[in-house]
Amino acid sequence: MSHSxxxxxxxxxxxxxxxxxxxxxxxxxIAYIDxxxxxxxxxxxxxxxxALLIMLIFMHLRYTxxxxxxxxxxxxxxxxxxxxxxxxxWLSRGWIDIPGK
Amino acid sequence: MLLxxxxxxxxxxxxxxxxEENLFPGPSYTFKGKHREADLASNKEVPIKIASLxxxxxxxxxxxxxxxAQSLLQDYGKLREIDITxxxxxxxxxxTLRLRPIKVREPDYIAVQEGTSPEAAMTLCIRDLEQRFRxxxxxxxxxxxxxxxxxxxxxxxxxxxxxIMAVLSWRGxxxxxxxxxxxxxxxxxxxxxxxxxxxxxxxYLIDVHQ
Numbered sequence: 001m002s003h004s005x006x007x008x009x010x011x012x013x014x015x016x017x018x019x020x021x022x023x024x025x026x027x028x029x030i031a032y033i034d035x036x037x038x039x040x041x042x043x044x045x046x047x048x049x050x051a052l053l054i055m056l057i058f059m060h061l062r063y064t065x066x067x068x069x070x071x072x073x074x075x076x077x078x079x080x081x082x083x084x085x086x087x088x089x090w091l092s093r094g095w096i097d098i099p100g101k
Numbered sequence: 102m103l104l105x106x107x108x109x110x111x112x113x114x115x116x117x118x119x120x121e122e123n124l125f126p127g128p129s130y131t132f133k134g135k136h137r138e139a140d141l142a143s144n145k146e147v148p149i150k151i152a153s154l155x156x157x158x159x160x161x162x163x164x165x166x167x168x169x170a171q172s173l174l175q176d177y178g179k180l181r182e183i184d185i186t187x188x189x190x191x192x193x194x195x196x197t198l199r200l201r202p203i204k205v206r207e208p209d210y211i212a213v214q215e216g217t218s219p220e221a222a223m224t225l226c227i228r229d230l231e232q233r234f235r236x237x238x239x240x241x242x243x244x245x246x247x248x249x250x251x252x253x254x255x256x257x258x259x260x261x262x263x264x265i266m267a268v269l270s271w272r273g274x275x276x277x278x279x280x281x282x283x284x285x286x287x288x289x290x291x292x293x294x295x296x297x298x299x300x301x302x303x304x305y306l307i308d309v310h311q
Contacts, residue, residue, distance in 0.1 A: 047299050
């Protein structure tokens, strides 16, 4: 992690910061337009782009080995397991008929 | 650190406001007034049909009922459509209330006693609707307070960590340059970042267009 010898210039950080702010305003703007289910899709797509920017630049993923990438992705695997198990009650509703209900 | 502290300050004001409005989940939970419209958006399922034993309604009765429902639901703001159809079955009628943009997944019947008038059944239906709104919005606020609260906890930890790192490196405490420690603190800080990137649209911008 810490062995990315490269020090990111402040300029790059500032540019990413400005892009993130622009994407934030875009998210807010689009939220006010009725796109049906697409609202959520668009909002989450922008959120993913922002997360990728943060991870690649701010978290220095871009400048690290692919092994680090695998570990970073593994975190999302665990998050996926957490969310799936957390939703297990909601997801499995109605699978079994309960007499009297 | 400065921005993190600002965020916590804003949250404190917001929570205080929500608490004053009795939005904190618990026995005193109520939701009313301007919060309603926003809250309606968080409900995707609403009971919509009532069935009662009685004569099928004629068109005149139907429009009376429609007017009545409209006035009863006016407080709720968002009523856009009410369908009232008499079922072809004898001695049975049903009312369909559709509150858009809320979509109905499955019809839900409310049983009423034999001889209940359509008006009384309608009132029961609307009481049930209100109860469901109450439950659903309460669920939203449980999630909301939990998510923002946990995020605030992470932020407090982050601010303290960044502060410690700033002081230590200022004093030249690290034998090396302290790169690893500072890098890892940075990773933690940006993890909090990413969480908020997702939480903000999910909690604050969800369905605002409605």
